[in-house]
Amino acid sequence: MKRRLLVLAAALVAGWIAWGLWALSARAPRPPPPPGEVRGAYHLHTTRSDGRGALDEVVRAARQAGLQFVVVTDHNVLTPGEQGYRDGLLVVQGSEVSAPYGHVVALGVPRELVKEERQRDAIGAIRALGGQAVLAHPFHPRRPFTRWSNDDWTGLEVVSNDSFWGLTLARREYWRILEALLALPWDPARSALAFYHRPVEELRRYDEVAARRPVPLLCASDAHGYPSYRAAFEAFSMHLPLVLTGEAGADARAVVAGLLDGRAFCVLDGLAPAAGVRLAAGPAGDRLELAFSAPDPSRVRWLLFRDGSLAGEMAAGPGGASFACAGRCARGAWRAEGRRDGHDWIFTNPVRIE
Numbered sequence: 332m333k334r335r336l337l338v339l340a341a342a343l344v345a346g347w348i349a350w351g352l353w354a355l356s357a358r359a360p361r362p363p364p365p366p367g368e369v370r371g372a373y374h375l376h377t378t379r380s381d382g383r384g385a386l387d388e389v390v391r392a393a394r395q396a397g398l399q400f401v402v403v404t405d406h407n408v409l410t411p412g413e414q415g416y417r418d419g420l421l422v423v424q425g426s427e428v429s430a431p432y433g434h435v436v437a438l439g440v441p442r443e444l445v446k447e448e449r450q451r452d453a454i455g456a457i458r459a460l461g462g463q464a465v466l467a468h469p470f471h472p473r474r475p476f477t478r479w480s481n482d483d484w485t486g487l488e489v490v491s492n493d494s495f496w497g498l499t500l501a502r503r504e505y506w507r508i509l510e511a512l513l514a515l516p517w518d519p520a521r522s523a524l525a526f527y528h529r530p531v532e533e534l535r536r537y538d539e540v541a542a543r544r545p546v547p548l549l550c551a552s553d554a555h556g557y558p559s560y561r562a563a564f565e566a567f568s569m570h571l572p573l574v575l576t577g578e579a580g581a582d583a584r585a586v587v588a589g590l591l592d593g594r595a596f597c598v599l600d601g602l603a604p605a606a607g608v609r610l611a612a613g614p615a616g617d618r619l620e621l622a623f624s625a626p627d628p629s630r631v632r633w634l635l636f637r638d639g640s641l642a643g644e645m646a647a648g649p650g651g652a653s654f655a656c657a658g659r660c661a662r663g664a665w666r667a668e669g670r671r672d673g674h675d676w677i678f679t680n681p682v683r684i685e
Contacts, residue, residue, distance in 0.1 A: 383556025520601025538639025
């Protein structure tokens, strides 16, 4: 009996190693971003709140993942002295505020909110300080946002690692945890993406709001260091068409502005790299044009949405895709989703046609 168990254990280990070597060979490449573009992780935590690692560990993991910036958002604290360049990586400081109606990320504020401000009107206090409020994991199973009657916030996190983890536990999808643990030594990105759930409710609410006003779409690493910071950073990131100058203050402001003004796009880099994604209306107003750079574009399907409704599929070619409207394109918020081999891969911010 003991021998059989040893043989079975050896077979399982050999199978895991064989699978791991395949996963390693299939791991998505991480080429550096092209000139004029940077990649970064928005929304993460350190030991200053509930993160596992200190800022130096975060910086090291971000550099290993090929990022150029991180946006640190520890809970209810702000450390402006830690903003700036560290080992060549731009660290931008924000704060995740715990309000009675949910969690809100404060960007561009000069200080943390005191308890009275958080409890009374956190979003109002953020705006009074000259900052912008982004709804954090708004449909998290345990910490959802509840004050939808007030339309006074700036942006919304559509993709969130923390929501994925919450859904995994709420739905008892423990197989995802096993998959993540098995993949971690071979492909950290695959490990983090094991928890991915399509953000159906987040996209529905986002499109509802974007139909009536500009609102930035954000993908949040919400990294706490589990299973590792590098896994979260390699899984997906925000891409910005931006040139960093090396001047910390100006570059930090430029990153925040780029995240909030609709220029950014979200890529699940753990599936495949991408760059240069730009969605724009054609000069005659009768079509939508999408530029992008990615390996093997034939494996990508581009879907176009107007105010949340599927408008159609974009005709893709090398380096781009297009969609012809029947006459002039109707007014509304148009955004594109790229799906690679059937999996969610890229989310753009919308183009508004008035």
